[in-house]
Amino acid sequence: MIARLPVLALLALTASPLAARESLGVYESWAAFKDASPARCYAIAKAQAKTAAPAYATVSLWPDRGVRGSVHLVLSREVADTGAKGARLRLAVGDKRFDLVAKGRNAWAADARGDAAIVAAMRSGTRMSVSGRGFTDRYTLAGAATAIDAATVGCAKR
8 A cells, every 4th residue: 555655646636636537557657547538548757766746657548649668757857958068867667768858746758669678778778768858857667568458558549
């Protein structure tokens, strides 16, 4: 029960009402959910350590938009936009490194190819971190692959 408390806290952080959210399961440090409108399924985890502000990572599917495996991170700190000359923000999964695009407290892969590479690394990794100037948000990947699969199946049942 104690391990599930961070997942329950994540529910309070998301935008859509709880009544519209269906739990697809809790898988170690990750959970999977389905939102009815707009149709979306996602795997989600909270950063491990106590951070300046709540930080979490999601891998989402938006079937009506043709989006699958979209990586989104809410950072523990606000960062400068990572446009042409913006701040550097890096995601690490094992020995693989990925540059992210960021604005405020949000970060994403630059494109669908980046999303796919990050998700593939997450499926085989054990830890993930995102680092910017002066901070690092850390995640365990235990249960991530199963939660991503549960989200995929949840949206396939539409």
